[in-house]
Amino acid sequence: MTALGLLGLLVLALVLALAAGAVSGLKIGADALGKELAALMGAFYGPTAVLPAAVIGLAVLYFTR
Numbered sequence: 001m002t003a004l005g006l007l008g009l010l011v012l013a014l015v016l017a018l019a020a021g022a023v024s025g026l027k028i029g030a031d032a033l034g035k036e037l038a039a040l041m042g043a044f045y046g047p048t049a050v051l052p053a054a055v056i057g058l059a060v061l062y063f064t065r
Helices: 003-033 035-045 047-064
Strands: none
Touching: 003 035, 003 047, 035 047
16 A cells, blocks of 8 residues: 555545535534534534544554555
């Protein structure tokens, strides 16, 4: 696995985390906060859980090969 491949997978994880966070924010908080604010907050806080896990997972994959 090359460094470019790792970077590509990290960017893919970021994009998917943003989209999933926005959808989850809409589902959970649209009634209380409004659709725009709920999606914005979901997209902001969604990657905080995904990115550390993605970095650790990619590091494990990189060093075990």
